Amino acid sequence: MSERRNRERETAAPAAAAPEAGGVWYSDDPRDIGWVKENIPCQSACPAGTNIPGYIQAIMEKKYGQAYEINREANVLPGILGRICSRPCEEFCRHAQPGNGETVNICHLKRASSDLKHVGHRITESLYGPSGKRVAIVGAGPAGVAAAHDLSLLGHDVAIFERESDPGGMLRYGIPAFRLPRDILQVELHNALRLGVELRTGIEIGKGKGQLPLAKLRKDFDAVLLSTGSMASVNLPLKGGIGKDDPDSIDSVEYGLYFLMGLHRGEKKTVGKRVAVVGAGFTALDCARVAKRLGGTEVTIHIRTAEEYIPVTKDEIFECKREGIRIKGLRSPSQLVVDDDGRLRGIEFAQNRLGGWRDNGRRQAIPIEGSEFFEPCDTLLIAIGQRTVNDYLDVKLELDRWGSVKADENGQTSRKGIFAAGDYVTGPTTIIEAIGNGRRVAAGIDTWLMGRQRRRQVVRIEPVAEPLRERGFDFIERQHMPTAPLSERNKALTNEVETGYDEALAATESKRCYLCNLKYQIDIDNCIYCRACIEVAPKNCIKLVEGVEIRNDGTYGELLETKQWDEVGAIWIDNNECIRCGACFMVCPTRCISITRNEFVTQDI
Amino acid sequence: MAEATHNVIIGNGSAGNGAAITLRERDPDSRITIITMSSLPFYNRYDLPRVFRGCHDWREILVHPPEYYDDNRITLRRNSRVIDVDGRSRTITFAHNEVMHYDQLLVCAGGRGYLPEELSDYYHLMHGFHSFESAMITHDALPQGGTLLMLGGDMIGLDLARTLIDVGYRVVLLANEYTFWPHRIEPEERDGFLAALERMGLEVVDGMHPVAIEEGAAGKPARRVLFDDGSDVDGDVVMPFYGLMPTAEFMLGSGVDIERGLLVNPQLQSTDPRIWAAGDVCQIWSEADKEYRFYYGWTNVRQMGEVAARNVTGASEDFKGVGDERLHVGKDGYIQSPFWEY
Numbered sequence: 001m002s003e004r005r006n007r008e009r010e011t012a013a014p015a016a017a018a019p020e021a022g023g024v025w026y027s028d029d030p031r032d033i034g035w036v037k038e039n040i041p042c043q044s045a046c047p048a049g050t051n052i053p054g055y056i057q058a059i060m061e062k063k064y065g066q067a068y069e070i071n072r073e074a075n076v077l078p079g080i081l082g083r084i085c086s087r088p089c090e091e092f093c094r095h096a097q098p099g100n101g102e103t104v105n106i107c108h109l110k111r112a113s114s115d116l117k118h119v120g121h122r123i124t125e126s127l128y129g130p131s132g133k134r135v136a137i138v139g140a141g142p143a144g145v146a147a148a149h150d151l152s153l154l155g156h157d158v159a160i161f162e163r164e165s166d167p168g169g170m171l172r173y174g175i176p177a178f179r180l181p182r183d184i185l186q187v188e189l190h191n192a193l194r195l196g197v198e199l200r201t202g203i204e205i206g207k208g209k210g211q212l213p214l215a216k217l218r219k220d221f222d223a224v225l226l227s228t229g230s231m232a233s234v235n236l237p238l239k240g241g242i243g244k245d246d247p248d249s250i251d252s253v254e255y256g257l258y259f260l261m262g263l264h265r266g267e268k269k270t271v272g273k274r275v276a277v278v279g280a281g282f283t284a285l286d287c288a289r290v291a292k293r294l295g296g297t298e299v300t301i302h303i304r305t306a307e308e309y310i311p312v313t314k315d316e317i318f319e320c321k322r323e324g325i326r327i328k329g330l331r332s333p334s335q336l337v338v339d340d341d342g343r344l345r346g347i348e349f350a351q352n353r354l355g356g357w358r359d360n361g362r363r364q365a366i367p368i369e370g371s372e373f374f375e376p377c378d379t380l381l382i383a384i385g386q387r388t389v390n391d392y393l394d395v396k397l398e399l400d401r402w403g404s405v406k407a408d409e410n411g412q413t414s415r416k417g418i419f420a421a422g423d424y425v426t427g428p429t430t431i432i433e434a435i436g437n438g439r440r441v442a443a444g445i446d447t448w449l450m451g452r453q454r455r456r457q458v459v460r461i462e463p464v465a466e467p468l469r470e471r472g473f474d475f476i477e478r479q480h481m482p483t484a485p486l487s488e489r490n491k492a493l494t495n496e497v498e499t500g501y502d503e504a505l506a507a508t509e510s511k512r513c514y515l516c517n518l519k520y521q522i523d524i525d526n527c528i529y530c531r532a533c534i535e536v537a538p539k540n541c542i543k544l545v546e547g548v549e550i551r552n553d554g555t556y557g558e559l560l561e562t563k564q565w566d567e568v569g570a571i572w573i574d575n576n577e578c579i580r581c582g583a584c585f586m587v588c589p590t591r592c593i594s595i596t597r598n599e600f601v602t603q604d605i
Numbered sequence: 606m607a608e609a610t611h612n613v614i615i616g617n618g619s620a621g622n623g624a625a626i627t628l629r630e631r632d633p634d635s636r637i638t639i640i641t642m643s644s645l646p647f648y649n650r651y652d653l654p655r656v657f658r659g660c661h662d663w664r665e666i667l668v669h670p671p672e673y674y675d676d677n678r679i680t681l682r683r684n685s686r687v688i689d690v691d692g693r694s695r696t697i698t699f700a701h702n703e704v705m706h707y708d709q710l711l712v713c714a715g716g717r718g719y720l721p722e723e724l725s726d727y728y729h730l731m732h733g734f735h736s737f738e739s740a741m742i743t744h745d746a747l748p749q750g751g752t753l754l755m756l757g758g759d760m761i762g763l764d765l766a767r768t769l770i771d772v773g774y775r776v777v778l779l780a781n782e783y784t785f786w787p788h789r790i791e792p793e794e795r796d797g798f799l800a801a802l803e804r805m806g807l808e809v810v811d812g813m814h815p816v817a818i819e820e821g822a823a824g825k826p827a828r829r830v831l832f833d834d835g836s837d838v839d840g841d842v843v844m845p846f847y848g849l850m851p852t853a854e855f856m857l858g859s860g861v862d863i864e865r866g867l868l869v870n871p872q873l874q875s876t877d878p879r880i881w882a883a884g885d886v887c888q889i890w891s892e893a894d895k896e897y898r899f900y901y902g903w904t905n906v907r908q909m910g911e912v913a914a915r916n917v918t919g920a921s922e923d924f925k926g927v928g929d930e931r932l933h934v935g936k937d938g939y940i941q942s943p944f945w946e947y
Contacts (some may be wrong), residue, residue, distance in 0.1 A: 096687040098698045280711045306863060307865075351896045353890075
């Protein structure tokens with residue numbers, strides 16, 4: 001008998017033993033854990049591991065509060081992320097695979113769970129008893145807040161030290177209110193920190209006068225978490241010729257990050273009529289949209305590569321353009337052009353060509369020699385990236401080659417008891433990555449403080465009686481986010497652009513989700529190989545196989561397909577192709593197809 | 606016997622057809638497939654103004670007789686939308702889930718009318734001119750002697766305008782930076798060209814910024830364009846002519862370099878050696894201008910298709926483009942453009 005046959009026989013049994021009479025069961029079998037990781041692509045792509053099908057199904061059932069709570073289990077700020085998330089999940093949505101149409105608006109639905117829940121909705125928090133341990137967190141940005149929330153749930157006394165007057169970090173000081181209303185920010189930050197977290201604002205950690213040294217924090221607390229983000233701008237390299245190295249020294253030239261932070265601290269900011277923004281991320285787009293609202297009439301974003309390769313959402317690009325902002329590609333600024341009085345006249349750019357791919361997945365741009373050209377502008381905002389700052393450290397920590405603090409997967413730095421999380425470790429990423437990282441490091445701190453791991457992830461498996469979707473749902477078009485009219489947008493910097501789904505839009509969009517957490521499985525002992533399921537399947541999702549590879553880590557691998565009947569070991573539903581339409585289930589004459597809902601939950605150990 | 610090379614052309618316009626017949630001439634044994642979203646065989650888009658001169662039968666605007674494709678052993682796949690191209694597996698996926706293999710792919714998908722994003726909410730109140738079908742809908746919506754409100758006024762729109770004026774319609778041009786696209790007009794030339802348009806019979810409204818479009822009030826023309834200063838103008842039909850944007854979305858996952866269009870070298874080869882592009886969909890590297898640039902107009906587009914096909918079949922020829930791209934005013938006082946020549 002071939003090796004393949006042995007594999008098939010091994011996989012004929014269910015991964016986890018189901019109870020005799022149905023009901024829910026829990027599994028730590030690698031095959032079940034691997035199945036969830038591989039078959040729910042949106043959840044796997046979410047840095048916080050949000051149970052996306054779970055909350056979308058709750059929305060479908062109009063259980064908005066439940067949907068909000070499912071979100072909150074992974075991401076403590078759903079109303080905020082539902083507005084400004086970079087949406088890595090949507091890129092991997094099965095609905096976006098070739099032939100399946102467009103991605104589900106996962107992020108808009110997240111916001112709907114927050115917007116549509118009842119006023120006075122009761123938040124569910126599962127509290128541990130007091131541990132007697134004290135944790136100091138430096139920085140009240142997304143990573144710090146997420147970690148503080150989790151650590152306080154785990155029973156630790158947490159204090160956050162924040163240099164600004166209010167918490168939120170980039171959420172408050174980097175993102176304009178027309179994308180993230182401050183009342184939403186305030187409520188969700190308050191909810192995250194209200195379980196006894198002590199918030200000390202206006203306190204700067206550092207070596208200078210009036211500053212609190214890190215060494216003292218470490219002495220006073222059982223653990224310290226550094227989550228100070230990447231709050232400095234990357235310098236723009238420019239040719240000489242203006243006599244000054246620092247573009248900030250020219251009037252009307254400013255780094256975009258400081259422009260936004262100043263604005264959100266309450267400083268008065270002005271721009272000229274013609275505004276150039278150099279950069280390609282969310283900060284660059286935010287700068288351009290703020291500039292438009294401050295009176296810029298010709299606002300242009302200059303990018304090194306092309307729209308396809310910039311790390312922002314398509315919706316954000318569209319809204320930018322809709323507000324009259326232009327995006328011009330394949331250009332790198334080479335020098336500023338100023339008049340005799342030192343006033344900015346414009347920018348000299350070099351034409352670029354596209355190069356290869358960088359390690360970080362971004363596209364390279366290569367300036368072409370002799371291709372320089374001039375673009376006039378009155379104001380220049382530079383937003384080409386952000387970096388971490390370590391000059392406040394009075395404790396020696398090992399740094400990596402980019403100047404970020406080195407930390408292991410649990411956030412532990414080279415100094416025992418000092419942890420680091422979020423953009424401070426990874427360099428500038430996204431809010432959801434910072435939250436995900438903050439939560440993972442919080443779990444690492446808890447393990448270190450308590451001397452053992454207290455929680456683990458398992459798969460909750462629940463039988464589902466019948467398909468939860470209709471085939472007709474697959475043809476529903478993507479429901480676009482309603483937005484404020486253009487005439488309203490420029491009236492105030494605080495007028496929110498995206499106005500949110502109402503119940504009808506949320507219900508329609510939620511139906512589009514395939515609910516990939518549903519696992520369709522054929523019981524081959526009862527299958528009569530009639531092929532009816534194969535005939536009705538709208539995709540190539542039911543396969544005749546010799547067996548299924550089992551990888552070294554115990555998870556399912558490649559399906560070993562065959563077309564020879566004498567080699568068929570099983571008829572197998574390829575859940576990566578399956579769109580959970582339920583057609584196979586409905587047509588099966590022997591009822592040998594079962595459906596279970598498989599999702600990660602956290603269990604106490 | 607070895608299987609014939611399968612050359613697939615996406616797009617059934619001037620570039621695609623120029624490429625197809627060149628391929629057939631140079632490689633008689635190859636398999637050629639043209640894929641088009643249109644329900645009609647190849648017709649010349651520059652001929653569409655004829656709809657307003659009484660040409661209402663699609664057969665009259667076909668460039669080739671129906672048997673042309675069979676005679677040349679070209680498979681024409683009409684009503685077929687490509688949604689994905691995978692350069693690694695050399696496959697094309699259609700909206701109806703069919704997958705087709707290619708050996709060499711020529712992307713000649715052209716461009717579609719650009720509508721500035723700030724006007725996207727009013728798309729349903731505008732009429733198009735991108736196909737025979739849309740031209741007929743516009744024709745039916747515009748009453749004899751009625752008023753067309755033309756936004757922008759690129760050279761495609763101005764070509765339609767001169768026909769409309771000739772047959773008794775009124776054309777109000779709401780001029781802006783897109784007027785005369787794709788010509789690059791020096792600021793000091795602009796007033797002269799606008800004056801030439803007025804001599805041709807267009808009513809030119811310059812410097813006004815449309816912010817909204819509404820349905821007309823009862824007893825009034827069917828449409829009203831509102832400007833940012835609170836004023837407005839009435840018309841029977843509103844048509845946007847803001848130039849073309851490449852139809853390249855389906856190529857985004859293909860692995861080839863794209864800025865606005867597919868980026869190609871002067872031989873019209875993309876960054877994938879088996880994918881070529883021609884026509885309004887591609888940006889061609891110009892060593893002289895040190896930039897990737899578009900070339901428009903029937904003559905350019907046709908030539909691009911032919912050059913790409915010759916290079917697919919072993920030549921190494923650069924696309925050069927028509928020499929004179931300037932807009933000028935003729936002896937009759939009317940504007941003349943190489944863009945209109947075919």
